[in-house]
Amino acid sequence: MKYTFFFLFFFSLFAFSQTSFEKGEKLWMQKKSNEAKQVFQDYLKSHPNHAKSLEYLGDIAGSQKQWDQALEYYKKLKNSYPKDANYCFKYGGALGMKAKESNKFKALGMLDDVENAFLTAAKLDAKHLESRWALVVLYLELPSIIGGSENKAQKYADELQRISNAQGYLAKGYIDSHFKRYGKAELQYRKAFEIDASKIIFEKLYDLYLNKLKDRVKASKLKTEFERK
Template sequence: MKFTLYFFSFSLVAFGQSDFQKTEQFFATKQFSKAENLMISYVKSHPNDLSGIELLGDAYGHQKKWDEAIESYKNLVELSPETANYHYKYGGALGMKALSVNKIQALGIIGDVKEAFTTAAELDPKHIETRWALVELYMQLPGIIGGSKNKSLKYAEELYRISKVDGFLAKGYIYEYDKDFDAAEKYYKLAVTEGGSLHCYEQLTNLYEAKNQPELMISTMQAALNKHRSNALNYQIGKVSADYKIQLDKGAMHLQHYLENYEKEDGISKSWANYRLAQIHKLQKNKVEALKYIDLAIGESPRAVAFKKERVAILKL
C-alpha cells in the first residue's frame, strides 16, 4: 500500500502574527521539528483551535511520527466530525502507520483506514484526494481483506465526474497496476489530451518505461517539452538516450540544451548532464569528447564513483 498525504496551508486568522510567520517559515525550510515544538506550545494554550491542531498533525506527519499524527487528526475528527479533510488526513496517517508495522498489526488498522476515507468521501462529494486514496487502497489490498478492482473503478468513476483528467489518470493507474498495459496507455493518453499537465506526460512516460519502450519514452517527453518548456526534460531525454543507447545525436543535443539553460531549480546537477554526454560520446567511439565531458563531471563532483568508473571505461576505447 501507499498513501499520499496533502498538507494544506494554514489560516493567518487562526494564529498570532508572529506564530504564523514562524511556523510558515519552518515549513517552508523543512524545519518540521521546530514547527512541531512551536505548535505543541500553541495547542497547549489553545486546545480547541482546529487550525493549530491540524498544523501540529502536519508537522508530525512530515517527520513520519505517525502515532502522534494519528492522535492529532483523531482529535480533529472528534472536534469537527463533519469536516471531510480531517477524516482524510486521519485515514492517511493510519495508512502510513499500517505501512510501518508488521502485517498482523496492519490488518488491525486497515478497517479504520477504509472507514476514515469512506467517511471523507461521503462528507465531500468533490474531495479528490480521498477518492485517489480509495482507488489506491482497494487496488493494493489483497482480495482476502477487502481489495477490489471494481471498487477502485467505482471511485475512479467518481473522480471522472469531478475532474475528467483525474478520472483518466485513476483508470490508467488501475489498469497499469493490473498489468493491462494497453488499457492503461489508452487512459493515460486521454489524460494527456484532456489535461496535458507534466504529470500526465510523466505517467505515460513511466508506463512506456515499464513496457521497455524507450523510443516512445523519448517521443512522449519531447511532446511534453514542446508544450511545457521544462528544462529538466532535456536531461531526461538525454538520460534515456544514453541508458538505452538510442537516438544518440538527439540525446546529446538535449543534454547540451540542458547545460546551456541550467538553473538550480532544474533538479539534476550539471555534473550528471556532463556524465551522460560522456556516455553518449563513448557509445559513439568519440574518445576525446567523452574524456572532455567526464572530466567536467568529475571536476564538479570529484567523489562520484560512477563518474570515475566511466572515465576508466572511456580510457579503454
C-alpha cells in the same frame, strides 16, 4: 487613558500570536520541519484548539513518519470537526501508513478503520479527490479475501471522473497498469495528459513508456512534448 492602554496591550498580544503562527507556516513552507514544529507547539500553549496548528503538526509528524503523533493530532481534529472530509482523510491516511509498517496481524485490525475513514471523507464531500484516490489504491492493494476488489476501485475511479475528467482517466490508467494491461493504461494516461499536462500525469505516462512498455522513443517524445507545454 487606562482603556487605551489595555486596548493597545491586547492588540499587541494578538498581533504577536498571529505573527508567531505565520512564522510557523513560513518555516513549514521552507521545509524547516523541526523549527516549524516548535513554533506551532508554542502557539498551541495559548491557543490549544487552533485547528490549523494541529493540522500542521499532524502533517509534520506524518512527513517524519511519526504516525502515532500524526494520528493524535488528526484524531483530535476529526472528533472536533466530524463533518470535515479532509480531517477524516488525513486520519485514515496516517492510520493506513501505520498499518503498512506494522506486522500483518496488527495491520488487519486497522484496515476497517482506514477504509471507514476514507469512505466517510468521500461521503462528506462529493468532490473530495484525495479520499477517492485513497480508496482506489486501497482496493487495489488489499487481497480479495480481505476486501480488495477491482470493481470497487473502478467505482471510485468513476467518481473521480465525474469530478475531474483528467483525474478519472489517470485513475483508470493506474488500475490498468496495476493489472499489467499496459496498452489500455497508455490510452487512459494519454487522455489524461491531453486534458491536463501536469507533472504527475506526465510522470505516470513517462514511467509507463520507460519502465513498463520499455519504449524509450515514446518516453523521449513525451518528455519533449511536456517541456514544450
